[in-house]
Amino acid sequence: MSAALIGLNVCVAAITLLGLGYFARVRMPRPPVGKYEPPDVLVVMAVVMLAPLLYLELPRTAVAVVFGLVLCAALQFTLAPLLGGLGAALLAVLAVAVTGGLALADRTLAVLVLTDVLLAVAVVGVATMWAQSGFKSVHTAWFAGLLAVYDLLATGLSSVMDRFAAQVMGLPFAPLLAVTRGDPPVALGLGDLLLIVLFPLVAAKAYGRAAALLAGALGVLASSAISVLFATGTLTGAFPLMVVLGPVIVAQHL
Structure with a gap:
């Protein structure tokens, strides 16, 4: 398990650096949202809170289809500035189709790896779009603080x-950055990963490169600290990472 935990945090660090590099070099088309306000954060929170409850009522196949469609759209707008709209759409559809085909062929390891890669690209794109379209440090702090409370209650x-x-474990396109599917699995939730990648981007926009690097380092450090507790047997079940990560983000903003 220790090797898997190390691998998970190496992946988190790599995705964080990828997000910073993409944010610095790529300008995404801005959605027509004007500027973000506190009610917008509450709307996002409502979606985050209700989505798991909805997915619990759906058949596993339907959940995989929904995640696949969402991931395909996220891949397309992430890759569009690099490949053009048509090229990005074709590559996104191909990647999702190949992952789905491998799932039908019961190639579990390949599905795990491809899902992680596609999820990483999508998270970088979503975080960059939010940061470039007006999501500020204060919004991220509010979002992280609310998620910390929700994660404590839900997890x-x-x-x-x-x-x-x-x-969702074992499904293609599952919203988990997973290294193993054991009991317990070594994985990080989509919301946790998004906040780890997002805050360095809004910190870079608001406060500069040094703040961004500090935010990225502290996010990876928070994940690594919890991993140490799992590796030593102090923790054995699911842990609400946002209970740690949320206050870290709020403290940096303040």
Whole structure:
């Protein structure tokens, strides 16, 4: 398990650096959103809170289809500035189709790796779009703080996220950066990964390169610290990472 935990945090660090590089070099088309306000953060939070409850009521095949469509769209707009709209669409559809085909062929390892790669690209694109379209440090701090409370309730004090993880584990396009699917799996949730990648980008925009590097380092450090607790046997079940990461982000903003 220790090797898997190290691999997970190496992946998190690599995706964080990829996000910073993409953010610095690529200008994404801005969606017509004007500017973000606190109510917008509450709307995003409502979606985050309700989505797992909805997915728990759907058949696993339907969940995989929904995730696949969302991931395909995210891949397209992430790759469009690099490949053009048509090229990005073709590559996104091909990548999703290949991953789905491998899942039908029961190639579990290949599906795990491809899902992680596609998820990493999509997270970098979504984080960059938010940061470049007006999502500020204060919005990220509010988002992280609210997610910390939600994660404590949904993961630490109830079984919602445990049941959700069991529902999506092993599916193609699952919203988990997974290294293993054991019991417990070595994986990081999509929301956790998005916040780790997002905050360095808004910090770079608001405060400069040094703040961005500090934010990235502290995000990876928070994930690594929890991994150490798992490696030493102090933690054995699902842990709400946002309970640690949320206050770290809020403190940096303040």
